[in-house]
Amino acid sequence: MRKGRRFGILISISLLLSACGTISTTEETGPNEAEAEAPPPDMNGFVMDQDKDRILVVAPMDDESDQKGRAMWVSGAPGDYVWLGKQVEVWVDGGIAESYPAQAKAEKVEELEMSEVEGADLKASEALSTALSEVDTEQKGVLSVSLLAFDKENDQWTVKLDYRGSSQEEWKTIVDDEK
Template sequence: MMKMRWMLGMFMVLSLCLSGCGLSETEEVDQKEVEAEVPDPDISGFVMDQDEDSILVVTPMDDGSGEEGRAMWVAGAPKGLWVGKQVEVWVDGDIAESYPEQATAEKVQELEMSEVEGADLKASEALSTALSEKEPEKSDVLIVSLLSFDKESDQWTVELDRRGTNQGEWKTTVKDKK
């Protein structure tokens, strides 16, 4: 009888120890997961224009979001040259529902575009060069519909779709030289 009580007591002590350890560890993991969660950006796209600390971010034509050519002027971008770069933007506050939309940046993060084999220029440099060749009407929004490199001709093809007063496409090539 004494042996049975001793075994029952040990079983209860062991059960309490194991259940206490399990609760503590589970709570800690859950807390870390909550802290690690980062919200999705408000817009992702190419910077198609810049005016001091404001950048025009436009989603590409085939981004799969169903919002072809969504555009947003974002004030408060960090200093630097942004035209041609692909970015993600988190907005601080409300988004004005105009076209293009307008907002203030909480955070702007440049996305690293993979380098293209055989190309001297990065895709962002080719896009920036193409945009510098053509001065669009201020009311136009240019949307990237194609950005590709042809190894044989050693040049980039840039196709842009216009939204605004001059609807239509604009296509150019950029020689692959730095």
């Protein structure tokens, strides 16, 4: 009877241990699979203003964009970096305050690489940053890029900005292509 009892206890312990244990397998994912799982950005556009770790991201004014004129103040961007004029993608951490411009906290901000323009000394982001330094954004509202073009023949950038909000004016400037 003792052998039967021991055998029963041994079986019970085996069943108990096997029920508690789990077998896990890990699958390796390639870089393309990891990217496919990443969520799309909540916002993309140009940084039109910066206040320490807050950036104002505004979608460009193009006819194909479904975010035409959308603007968002994003907090939590690295404050030791000059974002002004850069094209970025933003992933939001939490909700988005529905104001104009909208407001949110950044989970991640990523600068998009803008291709270099043949014959230009300045990058497009540098030309836009220079143009923005000439504008008084406090007085008329949010600006959106409607044209950012390099004229190789005249060695200059044309920057056209549209005011969004209360005033629907546009502002255009020429930036010399000099570093």
